[in-house]
Amino acid sequence: MLKLRYSTTSPFVRKVSATIIECGLENHVENVMTNPFAPDTDLSQENPLGKVPALVLENGEVLFDSPVICEYLDSLGTTPRLFPPSGVSRWTALRLQAVGDGILDASVGRVMESRRPEEQQSPVFKDRCKAATERTLDVLERNSDQLSGGFQIGQLTIACALDYLDFRFSMENWREGRSNLEAWHQSVCERPSLKNTIPHD
Ligand SMILES: N[C@@H](CCC(=O)N[C@@H](CS)C(=O)NCC(=O)O)C(=O)O
Known part of the structure; x- marks a missing residue:
């Protein structure tokens, strides 16, 4: 299971959430609500930049920056839908x-x-x-x-x-x-x- 650190208001998170739906990956991602501005947040342990979205992969590696996350998600299908390959x-x-x-x-x-x-x-x-x-x-x-x-x-x-x-x-x-x-x-x-x-x- 992938883990998405998200907030409801971030438009960068929204890009990722919409990509998940476009790629039919809803059942492969667990959404973990995260307020990046909360003083006690542990977000920086996963994204040192302290920003959402951050996607924790099954091997523990963390992807951040919405363009990277979206392209990764798109690559999981048999055919890319959102990122033309070349x-x-x-x-x-x-x-x-x-x-x-x-x-x-x-x-x-x-x-x-x-x-x-x-x-x-x-x-x-x-x-x-x-x-x-x-x-x-x-x-x-x-x-x-x-x-x-x-x-x-x-x-x-x-x-x-x-x-x-x-x-x-x-x-x-x-x-x-x-x-x-x-x-x-x-x-x-x-x-x-x-x-x-x-x-x-
Ligand atoms: N370039 C990043 C921008 C991410 C970003 O700015 N996220 C904001 C929320 S909209 C955030 O987490 N800010 C926390 C902070 O700046 O400390 C992306 O595309 O994912």
């Missing part, structure tokens, strides 16, 4: 995954910053994160055709990123002026892997 399609999938992860890094960064004591927060940092997110969403809107025609790790990650914006920044409404991206999101959000892993507090 060629242009692989680089397209990895590139789109990096786009989604980048939006998540910026957005999680903003959330973390806003939880620090008010007088220690950096408006400059928060504005940079927001601007990076907005620019990246605009590029996705202009190139939304790159998202159609399949559902691989890139599409999965970008869907998780858009849902995370709904979860944490709904007042900013990423859909405004981005009808292509909205239509694409609508077309994938009913997939069981996404529908069953919606973030919640």
